[in-house]
Amino acid sequence: MLKRVHFPPSVLPYLLVAPQVIITLVFFIWPASQALYQSFLIEDAFGLSSEFVWFENFVYLWNDEIYLATFWRTGWFSLAVAGLSMSFALVLAGFADRVVRGAMIYRTLLIWPYAVAPVLAGALWVFMFNPTLGIFPYFLEFAGIDWNHYLKSGQAMLLVILAAAWKQVAYNFLFYLAAMQSIPKTVIEAAAIDGAGPIKRFATIIFPLISPTTFFLLVINAVYAFFDTFGIIHAITQGGPAGSTTILVYKVFNDGFVGLDLGGSAAQSVILMFLVISMTVVQFGYVERKVEY
Amino acid sequence: MANINLVNLTKSYDNTEVLHHIEGSIADGEFIVIVGPSGCGKSTLLRMIAGLETVTSGEVFIGDKMVNDVEPAHRDIAMVFQNYALYPHMSVEQNMAYGLKIRGLPKDEIAKRVREAAEILEITEYLSRKPRQLSGGQRQRVAMGRAIVRDPQVFLFDEPLSNLDAKLRVQMRLEIRKLQKRLGVTSIYVTHDQVEAMTLGDRLMVLNAGYVEQFGTPVELYQCPETVFVAGFIGSPSMNFLSVTVADGVLTLENGATVAFSNGHSGTALLGVRPESLIANPDGAVRLKVEMVEQLGANTLVHGHLEGTGTEMVASLPGIETVESGTVLRFDAPQEALHLFDAATQKRLET
């Protein structure tokens, strides 16, 4: 039996948790409840009065073709960003795991992009791909490709996906490398003796053994693509051309702060909030259960 | 089947040499045990034979072929690791089949070999389990199974029994020995346990600090140790070492006692005598002052000092004896049980 230790009642524990509670209340609970309340209101065109309309804003979104298109666009944008950055990070980590000399240098260099702010990352890609000044359009011209992401929606989407994925590679790389290095070395050696070459070992031993990390990163990257890519999109395309790179979080901003439809924008942010909550629940479900192997 | 030759093999890590000029030839079907204290380079030597470590200089031959630059996959070897190194995400069956699948054997051949190996090792009922659902002893068997299904030219073992309890270790030791005899595969087995080494090996390679101290049969090592290290390492309890001076066929111990000894040498030397070679004799020349007695049942170990000196000694008396601490026991030893070593070079002085 465990002995229960009794402490005299004291205010100290409450004082210690107070800062955390206050920060959560001020920066999360309060704005979230404001948004929830706001999503039930419709303002008139001049912003002078507002009317309580229950779920009308949500019903409107449900029937809005543009919103639904944005929804799907966000979905495959996230998949593309997650897929691209994770597979690239996986390959890099696979190589870095085998490097013996100068391993620290490679790792440090590979981690740098993570320290770049999203807007700056976006600016970087804007310069590189500027149709008149950029270096890449110059080379692409030789290949017969006319690059102008200000006009062509496909190219615009490709560019934001590349920029968003590039920035996340470092993060994924770190997790993949850590996961690979936690595999006992003798297991890899046993496979080598059993006759498996490097690629076979990667496919049949390493990749299955790091699958928990893959699931974890999938959720993290989806959440990243949903929310943290705002700065990149804002710097590169501002959601254009013709809304072709507008994802949900960018539409919240556009409708609310540019279009001044506060009620509708609040309703969108409430939907986003529930999306992220459900993704987090899925993730914790996996972390708790661990992926079986 | 294959013989193995190690020629002037050296290994360095960052300019520190950890293995020095290892020489040895191993016949086809032989069971060789590499034994030595922790850190002496046993695993490194085994891993060089496996191809998991590069060779700094010298050559490794497996079956007349120089394999220095051959990948482990192409050396036709199988290895059992200390931590078993089973693939955690595969069932026992898949673990054993993995190497065969990679070699592209037909499905029914793989199934047949896995079934046979599982029967030999009595793990048939665990075939569908994952490694984490097995006990340490069962995992050890799976690791063995993974090695034998491959039907390789050489088995390599790196302390495969050190994670098992004492009783299971003895049992597995016998099974490995029987299995190796039955399959007739050349085997190299690394251990730091000299009892394991003595019971398993056809021949033992005793390593110390990266040097081969002696390479011979267990009996040779026991009866005729080449160096002080081997003499002290082989046998339990360990051999007693006494400083002596030799002159005109007489050994003089530190406390002045003399023993007749016909050996051509003269000067100071180190005398080695095993506890079990000391025979109690009321007129014996070696006087041992008893400090502590260990009753082992079959024999009694008497710990103490050579009387009048600080030199520790152990004697082994047959059966159960009661000896008071503080008493002085006298012993003799037959001439052939006395080993004389050069005090400076630590090498055996032959008669």
Ligand SMILES: Nc1ncnc2c1ncn2[C@@H]1O[C@H](COP(=O)(O)OP(=O)(O)OP(=O)(O)O)[C@@H](O)[C@H]1O
């Ligand atoms: N990767 C390495 N880099 C540098 N030194 C190493 C490396 N691996 C082993 N050594 C050194 O080589 C020596 C031999 O190591 P090895 O692992 O072969 O010892 P061992 O005899 O197997 O010991 P144990 O019984 O403890 O397993 C040790 O002194 C060790 O410090």
Ligand SMILES: [Mg+2]
């Ligand atoms: Mg070792």
